[in-house]
Amino acid sequence: MAKSQEQLHERRSLSSLIYDPQFRSYAFQILLLLVLVGFGWWIVQNTVTNLQAQNKTTGFDFLSNTAGFDIGFSLVPYSRESTYLEVFYVGILNTLLVAITGIVLATLLGFVLGIARLSSNWIIARLATIYIEIIRNIPLLLQLFFWYFAVLKSMPSVRSSLELVGGAVFLNNRGLYLPNPNANSAFLWVQIAIALVLVGGFFLQRWSIRRVELTGERFPYIPVFLVLLIVVPTVTWFVSGAEWNITYPELNRFNFQGGIQLPPEFVALLFGLVIYTAAFIGETVRAGIVSVSSGQTEAAQSLGLKNNDRLNLVVIPQAMRVIVPPLTSQYLNLTKNSSLAVAIGYPDIVNVFMGTALNQSGKAIEVIFMTMMVYLTLSLLTSMIMNWYNARIALTER
Amino acid sequence: MNKKIVTIALGAALSLSASAALADTLEDVQAKGYLQCGVTPSTPGFASPDENNNWSGIDVDYCRAMAAAIFDDPEAVRFTPLTSKERFTALSSGEIDVLSRTTTWTMSRDTNLGISFTGVMFYDGQGFMVPKDLGVNSALELSDAAVCIESGTTTELNAADYFATNGMNYNPVVFEDQDEVVKAYDDGRCDVFTTDSSALAAERFSLADPDAHKILPQIISKEPLGPSVRQGDDLWFNISRWVYFALLEAEEYGVNQANVDEMLGSENPSVRRLLGVEGEFGSYVGLPGDWAYRVIKHVGNYADVYERNVTPIGIERAGSLNDLWTRGGLQYSPPIR
Amino acid sequence: MSNDIAYVRKEMAPDMPPPVTQTGIMGWMRKNLFLDIPNSLMTILALAFLVWTVPTLFNFLIGNAVFVAEDGTLCRAPEAGACWAYVIDRFDFYIYGFYPDSEYWRPNLVFIVAALLITHLLWPDLPYKGISAIAFFVGLPILAVILLNGGSFGLPEVTTEKWGGLMVTLIIASVGIVVSLPLGVVLALGRRSHMPFVKYVSIAFIELWRAVPLITVLFMASVMLPLFLPEGTTIDKILRALVGVALFQTAYMAEVVRGGLQALPKGQYEAANALGLNYFKSMYLIILPQALKHVIPGIVNSFISLFKDTSLVSIVGLFDLLGTVQATSALVEWKAPHQATTGYLFAASIFWIFCFGMSRYSMYMERRLDTGHKE
DSSP states (O other), rough: HHHHHHHHHHHHHHHHHHHOHHHHHHHHHHHHHHHHHHHHHHHHHHHHHHHHHHOOSEEEEEEESOOOOOOOOOOOOOTSSHHHHHHHHHHHHHHHHHHHHHHHHHHHHHHHHHHHHSSOOHHHHHHHHHHHHHHSOHHHHHHHHHIIIHHHHHHHOOOOOOEEGGGGGGTTTTTEOOEEEEEEETTHHHHHHHHHHHHHHHHHHHHHHHHHHHHHHOOOHHHHHHHHHHHHHHHHHHHHHHOOEEOOOOOOOSSEEEEEEOOOHHHHHHHHHHHHHHHHHHHHHHHHHHSSSSSHHHHHHHHTTTTTIIIIIHHHHHHHHHHHHHHHHHHHHHHHGGGHHHHHOOOOOIIIIIIIIIHHHOOHHHHHHHHHHHHHHHHHHHHHHHHHHHHSSSSSOO | OOHHHHHHHHHHHHHOOOOOSSSSSSHHHHTSEEEEEEEEESSSTTBBEEEOOOOOSHHHHHHHHHHHHSSSTOOOOEEEEOOTEEEEEEEHHTTTTOOOOOOBOOOHHHHHHHEEOOSSSSSEOOEEEEGGGGGGOSSGGGGTTTEEEETHHHHHHHHHHHHHHTOEEEEEEEEEEHHHHHHHTTSSSSSSEEEHHHHHHHHTSSSSSSGGGOOOOOOOEEEEEEEEETTTTTHHHHHHHHHHHHHHHHHTTOOOOHHHHHHHHHOOOHHHHHHTTTSSSHTTTOOOOTHHHHHHHHHHHHHHHHHTTTTTGOOOTTTTTSBBBBTTSSSOOOOOO | OGGTTTOOSSSSSOOOOOGGGGSHHHHHHHTTOSSHHHHHHHHHHHHHHHHHHHHHHHIIIIIBBBBSSSSSSSSTTOOOOOBHHHHTTHHHHHHBBTOOOOGGGHHHHHHHHHHHHHHHHSSSSOOOOOHHHHHHIIIIHHHHHIIIIOOOOOOOOOOOEEEEEEHHHHHHHHHHHHHHHHHHHHHHHTTTTTTHHHEEEEEEEHHHHHHHHHHHHHHHHHHHHHHHHHBOOOOOOOHHHHHHHHHHHHHHHHHHHHHHHHHSSSSHHHHHTTTTOOHHHHHHIIHHHHHHHHHHHHHHHHHHHHHGGGGGGGGGOOOOOHHHHHHHTGHHHHHHHHHHHHHHHHHHHHHHHHHHHHHHHHHHHHHHHHHHHOO
16 A cells, blocks of 8 residues: 555656656757757768768868959959958958949839839829839849840940940940049048038037927028038048049950949849849838828828928838838848849859859868858848847837 | 757658669669769750750760660660769769769869769860951950850869960959850850860850851860769779770770671780670679670760761861870770780 | 798709819829829829830730741841740740650649649638648648659659759749748747747757858758768759758748747737646647738748749759740740840749739738738
């Protein structure tokens, strides 16, 4: 009897252990840890064996080796004697160049589209809708192929380039050629002046807002800022003795030389990214504006706010709260989508580093790891900025 | 939990088409009943599929020759089209048994990638193609030109070397696969298209107007193109190498696809050894005695293969590096004895 | 008395019709097109744009297009528009790739079955969804492998190198959804788990894959996967792409499902606990059915992205729809100025029909689900 009591007790404590959520949770997590470690170990073992069988070494030493190949478009000096590490930098810079330009242009086009979709003008609203519905539902890669292969084909050849702006700008199937405004060293002063005005404008805006809040008097800070932005640098220009030394693109034996050259790969990629992403941004903007209930507008009207104030003080701040999070994810998408450069030969990081450098060095693991880290860093940076911004504009409930 | 399920799912998916490539490739190939051969996706004359996915080309015929030696059936081979990026991984991971994909034999590849080259099916060199109306007659006039190149190849490195050593600037326009390179050149994106001169000759016919383009005389590199196998399987290496030599040996002694049956009765001891009438050379490479007879019967000798595939794309053999050594070329086989 | 005043009306005057400028077509135009000067200017600009583009487009697509031709000669004429004859000539290749003609019924059958099951699953208010869900997530993959690959039941084997065209696009998209939905649910639950280790592993997995572009994942799958597996194990090219797509899509699906889980009121979780249900039962019976229903539009939207993204496999050398179109875009016998454009237009319209259809469905579901929510 006593024995069976004891057995019962033992069994209960065992079964209660099984049913104890705390214990189960720990057991499960340890199990998961073991499985993950085991899986990772299995992969590492396999990789090591495979690499040994292929006689390959691992490590990041190859980054200081000479790459030996050329890159067609680079923001920093690059030649065949440059190292793989420099290839990495060139790739990152090219990715950032197309991503940042694309983000600026796509935002502009996207806001225009979003507002046009809500326009009271029937035909404009319809056109915007058609644009968005067509572009959103076709793969970006297909659009890039179209912009690159189909449009490039219909461009004139170098000899019969399109001359625009009186022979200063040329367009042909090798790209877009612009005059390059090289300024002399005194131009530095003008740049400083512009920077100062920008900083000053920021404080001007804060001051004028404070003034409105305290006294109710308005200060026309936007016109003042714009005037300052034009006048101050211009005056500095003349005082400092800065001057342009414009180089125009010129045709020599094969191609145009001099000036700023935008290769068709860059133009096509930028075009494709902007047109595609703008369709999504347009939808985001529309949703943001629609989300501000009409009661808000009516309330603002009944408070006697003027048209502009109603938009600036009531509608836009509320719409931005809805627009900004998806807008950021569109920015990230654009950056990630710029990796499709590899399909049309623009030397972004995936193309020159994960493509060419990987092939020439054979260091698959290291190269893929580094490339993924670049995107991961960009993504984490963006979400950090996003979180900061969200916290700033979040509804402060009182 | 999540990872565990991923692992299980992966494992299940893999078991669908996983196959273990043992160290003994010959046994493995015989067990599965066909040879898996890596080729280019499409290079006329070397390897290209027709509408029904029937492959032809000199690289393809080499694979068929191996299949003929092993199975007595030139059709017992499956082709895997590979990009330049995938080719070495495909070989070393065992996805393919032999890589016969216009691959240049270089020291680093032969030593540092875990693969071994077994012969030179085609001696090639890098050249340049330009539109005739540019009026260029020499590669040395190409300073500042835009050059279309396939990325990840020796071509890309050679071009960089060549322009640097001759003190010329150029603007590289680089694509992942050869088709896009040709398309871009045809659309006028570049002034020059550079790759192995055999491929230049072949690709010229895929241009809108082949007669409007010409190949410049300069050859700027050595490009010995040949098949390769995984390191560490000597028997398989020997099979691959001696199938190639058998093609040359047969040509040297006048044995071809048409007369191979007659030649069985030949008095020439070299021919008798080649065709397995004398000696047991097949057993040295783990194959039946008539291994070379099968190769010649089904595929032909080197001249047959060359004329069937390379002559039609307009590359003459006589007097070139690819001629037999007896006629001043480089194609030479050690004796079978 | 006042009733008799002559100049006071005894009955209401009849309503006057509104002025001509406010009703009918005139009123509509005034209101929607010419409200004020900037509006009128925009209308005129837009009309000019339409007058300029629509006839050009029409002529290119239909008017001057070549529909029947043996080769590219007609398409090479200077005024010729789109070269549809070239697309018609290559149509089988665009749909099936190198798949042998005599075996076309196999992919056809698989896709008819898949289409029926999907219709049943997505059609609201139909009974027996459980059965077709099992058929779709378990039965269909098995059927597809047996039929498409062949090699058993007396079917000749068709190796994956011969697969191509729209068929591959649909296969990759379907496998992506079949694999990513269950795994995504598991990861989403993991991310909301109270167990810290499970939570952080899930977060790391989701955020890693969401941070990188699909093309890097595909490159990784095609170059590195062979290195990760035991020596000598080989996996098929298509399977490698599938692994990449599935991993990638799982992360996105997990986020969609998490949205649904977060939207559920806390009371549902508490009620399930109060009923004494254990974790799995409460998820299976209470939480997931509600959460998943609400994220159907999200799932469909994420599927649209996946469907468009499948075109990236053409970069790693698979012949999906875009890959086949791109591969034939320089075909010598059809050489013509608009050859490539016509091919792209064809591919674009197929992608568009699928994606637009799905997006309409997702909007319809959104409206339907919305009504249940409003109080």
